[in-house]
Amino acid sequence: MADQAVLEPTGGSRAGNRALSVMDQIREAVLNGSVAAGERLNEVRLSRALAVSRTPVRAALQALAGEGLLDYAPNRGFTVREFPLDAIVDAYEIRASLEGVAARFAAERGLSPDEKATIERSLRAGDRLLERGSFETGDLTIYRDINGDFHDTLLAAARNRMLAEMIRICHHVPVSSSRNIVAFEHRDVRRRHDDHHRIYEAIIAREPWRAEMLMREHVSSVKASLVKSMTERSRDNDADATSAGRLLVK
Amino acid sequence: MADQAVLEPTGGSRAGNRALSVMDQIREAVLNGSVAAGERLNEVRLSRALAVSRTPVRAALQALAGEGLLDYAPNRGFTVREFPLDAIVDAYEIRASLEGVAARFAAERGLSPDEKATIERSLRAGDRLLERGSFETGDLTIYRDINGDFHDTLLAAARNRMLAEMIRICHHVPVSSSRNIVAFEHRDVRRRHDDHHRIYEAIIAREPWRAEMLMREHVSSVKASLVKSMTERSRDNDADATSAGRLLVK
DNA sequence: TCAATGAAAATTACATACACTTTAGCCGCT
DNA sequence: AGCGGCTAAAGTGTATGTAATTTTCATTGA
Numbered sequence: 423m424a425d426q427a428v429l430e431p432t433g434g435s436r437a438g439n440r441a442l443s444v445m446d447q448i449r450e451a452v453l454n455g456s457v458a459a460g461e462r463l464n465e466v467r468l469s470r471a472l473a474v475s476r477t478p479v480r481a482a483l484q485a486l487a488g489e490g491l492l493d494y495a496p497n498r499g500f501t502v503r504e505f506p507l508d509a510i511v512d513a514y515e516i517r518a519s520l521e522g523v524a525a526r527f528a529a530e531r532g533l534s535p536d537e538k539a540t541i542e543r544s545l546r547a548g549d550r551l552l553e554r555g556s557f558e559t560g561d562l563t564i565y566r567d568i569n570g571d572f573h574d575t576l577l578a579a580a581r582n583r584m585l586a587e588m589i590r591i592c593h594h595v596p597v598s599s600s601r602n603i604v605a606f607e608h609r610d611v612r613r614r615h616d617d618h619h620r621i622y623e624a625i626i627a628r629e630p631w632r633a634e635m636l637m638r639e640h641v642s643s644v645k646a647s648l649v650k651s652m653t654e655r656s657r658d659n660d661a662d663a664t665s666a667g668r669l670l671v672k
Numbered sequence: 673m674a675d676q677a678v679l680e681p682t683g684g685s686r687a688g689n690r691a692l693s694v695m696d697q698i699r700e701a702v703l704n705g706s707v708a709a710g711e712r713l714n715e716v717r718l719s720r721a722l723a724v725s726r727t728p729v730r731a732a733l734q735a736l737a738g739e740g741l742l743d744y745a746p747n748r749g750f751t752v753r754e755f756p757l758d759a760i761v762d763a764y765e766i767r768a769s770l771e772g773v774a775a776r777f778a779a780e781r782g783l784s785p786d787e788k789a790t791i792e793r794s795l796r797a798g799d800r801l802l803e804r805g806s807f808e809t810g811d812l813t814i815y816r817d818i819n820g821d822f823h824d825t826l827l828a829a830a831r832n833r834m835l836a837e838m839i840r841i842c843h844h845v846p847v848s849s850s851r852n853i854v855a856f857e858h859r860d861v862r863r864r865h866d867d868h869h870r871i872y873e874a875i876i877a878r879e880p881w882r883a884e885m886l887m888r889e890h891v892s893s894v895k896a897s898l899v900k901s902m903t904e905r906s907r908d909n910d911a912d913a914t915s916a917g918r919l920l921v922k
Numbered sequence: 923t924c925a926a927t928g929a930a931a932a933t934t935a936c937a938t939a940c941a942c943t944t945t946a947g948c949c950g951c952t
Numbered sequence: 953a954g955c956g957g958c959t960a961a962a963g964t965g966t967a968t969g970t971a972a973t974t975t976t977c978a979t980t981g982a
Contacts, residue, residue: 439746440936465964475937480964481734488738490834496689497943497964512777512832519769527762582762584740584845588838595834690966715934725967730934747934747973 440474445482447472452491452502453596463492463500490591507652510597514645517592518638520585521573525621525637527580529630537579541622544571548615556608565611572618576625576637610647614640690724695732697722702741702752703846713742713750740841757902760847764895767842768888770835771823775871775887777830779880787829791872794821798865806858815861822868826875826887860897864890 448468451457469479483500486492492500533541547568551561577586617640624633698718701707713733719726733750736742742750755763783791797818801811827836867890874883 442746464962466962476964477936477938480731481935484731484734485738488735490837496692499964509832509834513834515777516770516773516832516835516838519773520766523766523769527765582759582766584759584763584841585766587740588766588841591834591838714932716932726934727966727968731965749934 441478441481441485444468444472444474444478445485448482449486449489449491449594452486453594455596457502459502459504459596461502462498463502465499489594491594505596510595511645511649513592513595514641514648517589518641518645520589520592521577521641522634522638524577524580524582524585524589525625526630526634527582527585528576529625529628529633531579531581532628533579533625537575538626540575541572544568544575545615545619545622548618552608552612552615557611562606562611569614569618576621579625606647614643617643691728691731691735694718694722694724694728695735698732699736699739699741699844702736703844705846707752709752709754709846711752712748713752715749739844741844755846760845761895761899763842763845764891764898767839768891768895770839770842771827771891772884772888774827774830774832774835774839775875776880776884777832777835778826779875779878779883781829781831782878783829783875787825788876790825791822794818794825795865795869795872798868802858802862802865807861812856812861819864819868826871829875856897864893867893 448463457463463483465476465479465483469476472479483492484494487494487500491503493503494500548565551565551568577589580586617636621633621636621640624636698713707713715726715729715733718733719729722729733742734744737744737750741753743753744750798815801815801818827839830836867886871883871886871890874886
């Protein structure tokens with residue numbers, strides 16, 4: 423199997439801790455599909471490929487198992503967890519529920535001046551980007567960042583670590599990762615940006631339950647788009663039902 | 673610090689894997705408060721106390737950090753995570769939301785014959801226990817198991833692993849652990865058991881959103897009882913506000 | 923008295939050797 | 953040929969030694 427050539431001893435970004443650096447590299451490899459789902463991760467092979475000993479590799483694998491990205495079985499080591507299409511769709515549903523709670527908490531607890539500023543900036547940036555009726559090259563990537571700022575800031579305002587970690591796990595489900603753009607039309611993005619405005623209004627107005635409901639619907643609509651784009655792709659490919667999943671997990 | 677005498681080399685229950693056994697022991701010690709929140713967990717001391725080498729101890733600590741029970745900082749090791757009162761109350765809110773989704777999934781997906789049987793059994797058992805107007809010694813413990821069966825079975829019926837793991841994490845927040853009985857009155861238990869009946873009805877009737885709403889309210893009401901009993905205790909103790917938290921975390 | 927400083931001690935990070943378990947393949951048997 | 957058990961290879965689990973980092977604390981200078 424050619425020593426899993428996708429993983430190279432790049433030295434890693436996080437200085438001073440090989441385990442964390444190794445963790446990032448393995449996560450990256452799993453998320454972008456370089457190692458297949460269900461595949462067994464061999465410690466000695468990984469340590470050779472990354473040019474470190476087995477110790478930090480084991481640490482990284484255990485941490486990734488904690489994130490839910492790997493499975494562990496005693497005396498058998500770690501395998502890449504399978505994420506069937508159902509599980510991926512469900513993850514959006516769970517995330518919708520959790521981010522709804524986050525929005526509620528934010529509305530109850532209020533935003534700091536900094537947080538308000540960040541959110542208002544992201545709203546204005548989105549407005550500007552959407553003024554034109556269509557996207558140019560790279561605009562979607564830009565909007566992805568704007569979107570990320572909005573959600574991250576609200577999550578911070580919820581002031582609850584457990585919630586933040588759970589939502590982060592939802593984001594790390596292979597296909598729902600932000601790097602896999604879930605192709606959207608301009609109209610969809612505009613609608614979602616409008617959602618952002620309304621959610622922010624609800625939070626500023628200190629209307630927790632309305633904020634929750636709006637956020638839930640907001641995230642759920644992403645799920646709907648995902649499902650829609652999947653069924654379309656699978657029809658275009660006039661292939662069997664499984665191909666939709668394969669396309670997306672890739 | 674007397675070698676953390678609470679932890680003894682009991683051999684552990686899980687055969688064939690010291691790391692898992694060590695993990696159970698440390699978790700237990702953290703959950704029952706033998707090691708204080710914020711305390712630093714020393715590898716060599718733990719390994720001496722448990723009569724194993726540092727390797728399985730490190731593995732256990734890493735895994736527990738993944739569960740969210742410990743914090744990790746590079747070059748500083750692991751500390752017991754702090755759970756302020758706010759976080760504990762929030763955990764109920766999060767759990768309510770997640771179990772709500774679980775109930776919805778169960779209603780959408782339907783219950784297996786086995787699951788139906790288990791739930792109906794738990795409902796009948798609860799009915800019998802509550803026929804008398806008051807509890808005798810040990811009844812509360814029995815009801816705790818009945819309650820556990822109901823929730824566990826519904827969670828299994830949701831058929832989603834991520835959801836199950838997240839809810840499990842909520843349960844493992846120190847004070848919300850089932851071992852800390854949140855003293856309830858007979859009337860409260862009766863009301864909650866009625867909730868169970870209604871939730872089951874909604875699921876059988878395939879009414880997902882009603883099931884979700886009922887489950888959410890059901891779990892939220894536990895939070896309400898918790899907060900109520902806390903404020904009462906803190907009043908009874910005519911101590912300052914912090915004592916309420918201390919009592920419960922203990 | 924207090925802060926800065928600089929070893930020494932304590933502690934974690936990593937590497938590696940060895941023990942134990944699982945896996946795979948081979949051989950003999952039916 | 954097919955099945956069961958044996959053996960070697962591969963792989964994971966544990967122990968321990970060494971390197972690097974943090975923490976402690978006594979010392980020094982203002």
